[in-house]
Amino acid sequence: MERIENRIARITALAIHDLYNCEEKQENIQVQSTRKDQNGDYTVVTFPLTRVSKKKPEETGMEIGDYLRAHLPEISGFEVIKGFLNLTLSDQFWVGFFEGIADATHYGHKMVTIDSPVVVVEYSSPNTNKPLHLGHIRNNLLGFAVSRIIAASGNDVKMVNLVNDRGIHICKSMLAWQKWGNGITPESSGMKGDKLVGEFYIRFDKEYKIELKELISNGLTEEKAKVEAPIIRKAQEMLLKWENNDPETIELWTRMNNWVYAGFEKTYRQLGVSFDKFYYESETYKLGKDLVTTGLDSGVLFRKEDGSAWADLTADGLDQKLLLRSDGTSVYMTQDLGTAHQRYQEFAFDRHIYVVGNEQDYHFKVLKLVLKKLGFSWADKLYHLSYGMVELPHGRMKSREGTVVDADDLITEMIDTARKVSLELGKLEGFPPEEKEMVNYRIALGALKYYILKVDPQKTMMFNPEESIDFNGNTGPFIQYTCVRIRSVERKAAESGITGVINLSQVQELDPSEHDLLKRIYQYPDILEEAGRSLSPALLANYFYELVKEYNHFYQFCPIVKEPDQAKRNFRLALSRFIANHIEDGMGLLGIDIPDRM
RNA sequence: GGCCCUGUAGUUCAAUGGAUAGAACGGAAGUUUCCUAAACUUUAAAUGUAGGUUCGAUUCCUACCGGGGCUACCA
CATH class of the missing domain: 1.10.730.10 (Isoleucyl-tRNA Synthetase; Domain 1)
Incomplete structure (x- = not known):
């Protein structure tokens, strides 16, 4: 059934035609809910219509009001105040409306059918070296609620989570556990798995800082110390081993990540969020290289002398963006290019929403642009739902200052x-x-x-x-x-x-x-x-x-x-x-x- | 420096270019013989500054001032 606001606008357009012999498009007629402090249900703003009526706003309002009342039985009365025509709808209209919806189970929803647009929503996307905190809570709640809302608006929604389970940061936790863990496990310590691994990440950082301090006091520059500290070198070595599928490293990595997943699972359950599908960066991090190669071949991307691959986005007001390092390894952006491509192959989505904080606005601008340059028209279907940071009364959360609000602790509290x-x-x-x-x-x-x-x-x-x-x-x-x-x-x-x-x-x-x-x-x-x-x-x-x-x-x-x-x-x-x-x-x-x- | 976001009562949040800028918390004053008082009623209190566009600007544009973010061969 046509909504009453539309009917009012439509009949008002007719009124203008009949009264002033003039065509006004229905979309140009403003019908809005009447302010609470005025009599009436809906208001036609007549200021703009004086242009065609060539009469005062009050007079125009009266004339249109009379016309509407004669042509719309739902209207029981009206009042004109300055350029506002306030229309009152009859009680029968409201009761009749209610009778039609009283038994609805999902009032206002649009049903999902096989023809519904497919929308992929990626949210949460945690790192496996840190427990979830307040920032993740906003992400998770938003991602879940947005998914539900657009599903209720008639979209076929796929909620997905891309877990960042690899990289140098994971190796840091692993290394620290090896060195100082004494074989501790969630079972032996009674700690939640993600918390336990998080502790070792912090422990690594602490030891790293001690080494840095020592190296600097021995005369090294900070920059040099950062790369040469023995502990970071060890972590790098471990990453290499991981990439070469060293069985022992992979075994430890699997074990510790599983601890984390068990912990996350618990937090997700408490929050009541869920996912249709999980992706893991350990399985996707090599994606995207081929796309970059293709782009190099076709000339939309370029190489620098050292062999690194870049996209030049200066024409679009952005900078040059690295896509492959000189040693041929990929960066985060490369992987995101690849996963977007993979998802499109998989879902042929009509829209892909990334629920990610606004600190990554630039990243997603670049992602979209590079995909477009590579010739993927579906790049326009990507959308970054960029949400704001969560601040505490004393400022931002800073792990260094111990002001991070842990998700589990918060829920418990x-x-x-x-x-x-x-x-x-x-x-x-x-x-x-x-x-x-x-x-x-x-x-x-x-x-x-x-x-x-x-x-x-x-x-x-x-x-x-x-x-x-x-x-x-x-x-x-x-x-x-x-x-x-x-x-x-x-x-x-x-x-x-x-x-x-x-x-x-x-x-x-x-x-x-x-x-x-x-x-x-x-x-x-x-x-x-x-x-x-x-x-x-x-x-x-x-x-x-x-x-x-x-x-x-x-x-x-x-x-x-x-x-x-x-x-x-x-x-x-x-x-x-x-x-x-x-x-x-x-x-x-x-x-x-x-x-x-x- | 460049780019992006953001400035509304004491505080936290609202307001598709429309009327007298709404709430909540906090402050002040009330409402239980009556369907749950985790409720309801009354009350004081705000658009950063200066221009511009418009019949009309919290909303759009420009500048300035304030707050935040991004600007890695990190992820």
């Missing part, structure tokens, strides 16, 4: 706080212990996820540990609570044998708060679509916050089960039930679960 608050409020008294834990977990994660996702992805965000644990105001638990309270009302209603079956003809008049809710819900398909188009879960978060605020207002002033008028009672119950389902569905897109009671 959130759950502890949820437990404490629940206890203080006495909310979970009488709940079985397992349910208590489940509720605290869901509240904690709901708070964390909402806190991060409500911010526009593009923006740098401030993470204040104390605020994030807040459960009041514009927070996840606030939304969860509203939904839970509706579920409770539903149970009460069921006990009293109230069904919530609505009968359109019996609903005479809407309460203002009921009207606001229906109008809000009517907007949802547009919001969801826009969130998918702009890849912004924040839009959904804001929508549900507004909806929930309005619901709480309604709840305060409109009795549901206690309403004596049967038609009203049924309508309110049906509306409440719909909203609870709607919240649960929408929060699901953000990866937030709702407890049954809290």
Whole structure:
């Protein structure tokens, strides 16, 4: 069915034709939701139309208003204020709209079919030498939520993770473990595997610094010391061994990486994120060389005297970019060229989204440009979802200063706080212990996820540990609570044998708060679509916050089960039930679960 | 130096070029014989500076000032 905003715009165009004998395109007519503080549902902005009406804005508004009322039965009245024509829709329209969607299970979603565009979303992409931290949390939550949102917008989504499991940094951890590990394992130490390996990475760095200091005090320059420190040389040797498939090295590498994966798996499960497919750099790092060779042959890339291969992007306002070192080995960019190519072969995607921080904006610009130069038209289908850094009250996270917020620690802390608050409020008294834990977990994660996702992805965000644990105001638990309270009302209603079956003809008049809710819900398909188009879960978060605020207002002033008028009672119950389902569905897109009671 | 992002109440966030710039936290004052008060109601408080485009600018353009990032034969 055609949306009412479009119908208003269409009929307004007709009005202009009939009244002023002038053609105005429907797209040029501005129809927007009326401000909260004005009477009306939708507003036609008539300022621009005075150009064709050759009359004052007020007069133009009146004339178009009369025309619209005569031609659109849904319009029950209008008001003109300056250049704004505020149209009021009848209660029948809103109730009729609600009747059509009341039983929808995934209201506003577009179904995925075999013809749906294929969208690959790469996110998370961790290093196996460091445990996940707050920055990864934003990445994971964004990647997951964006995937869900665009899936709900009718795309066939493939969530993929490219694990950085090789390279000199991994060798550092391995070397440190060999030297100082004394055979320690996650089992023997009781440590999470990723944490244990992370410790050895730090240990390497510490020893490296000691060696550097010594070398410099012996008269070496810093640059020289950095390459000549014995420990880094050892790590280089190990990398070479790894690349030559030395069995012992490969065995250790496999073992330690598996520790890390077990650790990551646990964190991913806690966060509730998942992937359709994992890629490993150890299997992809050689990709891309062929592409570079082809590019050299066709002359779009060039060699320098030392044999290194480059792309010249100066014509596009960028620099020259190295693609193969003089020794023929590849760099990170080379591999990304290769994996993009591989993915296109594999999925023939309509779009490929990389969820990666904005510190890599330049990298992705180059990636796209080089692929284009190589003649791949699908380069335009690549999109870098560039999100802002997460800052702490004292500035950026710096491992050197020990200000890195560990993902597992943060989750644990959130759950502890949820437990404490629940206890203080006495909310979970009488709940079985397992349910208590489940509720605290869901509240904690709901708070964390909402806190991060409500911010526009593009923006740098401030993470204040104390605020994030807040459960009041514009927070996840606030939304969860509203939904839970509706579920409770539903149970009460069921006990009293109230069904919530609505009968359109019996609903005479809407309460203002009921009207606001229906109008809000009517907007949802547009919001969801826009969130998918702009890849912004924040839009959904804001929508549900507004909806929930309005619901709480309604709840305060409109009795549901206690309403004596049967038609009203049924309508309110049906509306409440719909909203609870709607919240649960929408929060699901953000990866937030709702407890049954809290 | 070059390139990119970003400046909104005390703080953290909103606002497809539209009306009197919205919330939340924090501050002040209220609401439980009534469906869960993790709620609701009332209240004070902000667009970095200067120009430009427009009927109309927080939004677009230019300059300046402030914050962040990138600019490796690292990944």
